[in-house]
Amino acid sequence: MQQQSQPANEKAPAVPVPSAAEHHATMQAYLAEGKHRALSLPNRGPITYEKDGSIATSILDAYWEYGFYVFTGVIGNEELDDLRADVDRVLEGAPRTKGAEVDRYGRPAIGREFHRPSFSFSKPLSDPLGGTKLNHGRHPVKMQEPEPADDAPEEFIDLLIGNLQIMDSALRLYGHPDLLSVAAAVNGDDFVPFNEVTFLKEPGLGVSVAWHQDGTTHWESPDWHQGTHGFNFMAQIYGSTPSNGVWVVPGTHKQGKVDIAELVEESGSERIATATPMVCEAGDVVISNRQLVHGSFANTSTERRVTLNMGFLPRRSVLNVTNVNFAGKEQTYDEERVHERSRMIAVGIDARQQRYPNERRFIYRPLANEEHKNRWSEATRRSVVADYNLRDVHL
Numbered sequence: 001m002q003q004q005s006q007p008a009n010e011k012a013p014a015v016p017v018p019s020a021a022e023h024h025a026t027m028q029a030y031l032a033e034g035k036h037r038a039l040s041l042p043n044r045g046p047i048t049y050e051k052d053g054s055i056a057t058s059i060l061d062a063y064w065e066y067g068f069y070v071f072t073g074v075i076g077n078e079e080l081d082d083l084r085a086d087v088d089r090v091l092e093g094a095p096r097t098k099g100a101e102v103d104r105y106g107r108p109a110i111g112r113e114f115h116r117p118s119f120s121f122s123k124p125l126s127d128p129l130g131g132t133k134l135n136h137g138r139h140p141v142k143m144q145e146p147e148p149a150d151d152a153p154e155e156f157i158d159l160l161i162g163n164l165q166i167m168d169s170a171l172r173l174y175g176h177p178d179l180l181s182v183a184a185a186v187n188g189d190d191f192v193p194f195n196e197v198t199f200l201k202e203p204g205l206g207v208s209v210a211w212h213q214d215g216t217t218h219w220e221s222p223d224w225h226q227g228t229h230g231f232n233f234m235a236q237i238y239g240s241t242p243s244n245g246v247w248v249v250p251g252t253h254k255q256g257k258v259d260i261a262e263l264v265e266e267s268g269s270e271r272i273a274t275a276t277p278m279v280c281e282a283g284d285v286v287i288s289n290r291q292l293v294h295g296s297f298a299n300t301s302t303e304r305r306v307t308l309n310m311g312f313l314p315r316r317s318v319l320n321v322t323n324v325n326f327a328g329k330e331q332t333y334d335e336e337r338v339h340e341r342s343r344m345i346a347v348g349i350d351a352r353q354q355r356y357p358n359e360r361r362f363i364y365r366p367l368a369n370e371e372h373k374n375r376w377s378e379a380t381r382r383s384v385v386a387d388y389n390l391r392d393v394h395l
């Protein structure tokens with residue numbers, strides 16, 4: 001274990017920095033207890049329906065009780081192959097360093113044509129957000145940053161941004177009828193998109209995402225409720241373990257703003273005693289309430305996690321709300337803006353139908369009469385999909 005150096009005039013004791021192996025070893029008992037807790041909860045299984053075609057009441061009850069639910073076996077092997085191949089293709093063609101115009105082979109980098117960067121780079125095993133003011137200061141506690149192996153790169157890609165424009169397989173997954181049926185059951189038939197990113201937790205490199213609750217706009221609203229800031233679907237294309245997965249504190253989505261620093265203090269370390277990991281096989285998709293206290297540890301395990309996030313919000317939380325966008329610019333989510341961004345759902349449904357013509361086609365009610373305008377084609381790739389995430393909703 002190395003000691004982090006301190007400036008000579010500071011009295012604070014040196015903070016021990018564990019090696020990746022030490023960090024992994026220290027976590028073991030916590031990981032085992034967490035896994036036991038996770039598998040004891042009644043919140044996992046396939047997406048099932050009542051006789052009238054609505055999502056099973058037992059699923060919705062468990063989701064609202066715990067704030068998350070693991071849907072098993074949502075993505076079949078053929079689709080998993082497509083998703084994995086797309087993620088690997090995008091990583092192969094990524095800028096060779098942050099901001100580079102070319103990939104590692106000297107070819108034009110993927111995503112150069114878009115206005116928002118498609119890649120985020122970080123230092124291996126670091127915690128880029130904990131204890132900072134970034135993202136509205138919602139990550140109050142710094143996580144442990146284990147020492148990466150000597151041969152680890154200086155920086156690596158930890159996040160893909162705007163999944164639906166860089167991976168056609170992600171666009172098809174976005175149109176999944178069972179997932180969209182869940183979105184309608186949780187947020188209402190007129191649910192609206194939030195954003196789509198891919199978390200890359202590479203073994204020995206993956207960064208911590210410090211404990212936080214998402215949502216910035218409605219915590220003080222008089223009509224705030226357990227679903228106000230919506231949810232994320234987290235599609236696991238390699239599975240998710242207690243070591244590399246997201247942990248949540250069940251039920252905290254109902255509690256308003258939680259004192260995360262106090263939870264950490266009470267637990268005696270960043271390993272919050274009441275937290276539970278998402279334990280998933282490849283092909284499982286978790287629905288996770290954005291208001292839950294959640295986070296993930298530096299990935300000192302030997303297993304890769306790649307999670308495609310797709311977020312959805314209740315329309316009444318979004319309409320005519322003003323917030324700042326990714327570039328700090330103020331914007332209001334009026335009807336037209338929400339309508340334009342929602343076209344991605346319709347295009348995703350059509351892209352999926354073209355690939356899986358025998359599957360049930362989800363009817364997205366707000367755009368049910370506009371299917372002809374939202375066909376998936378090279379024309380809509382340019383007119384609807386390219387730069388779609390400039391219209392993301394930030395709540």
Ligand SMILES: O=C(O)CCC(=O)C(=O)O
Nearest residue numbers: 199209232246296307309
């Ligand atoms: O995937 C992760 O490690 C973190 C995910 C997360 O914090 C989020 O989706 O809000």
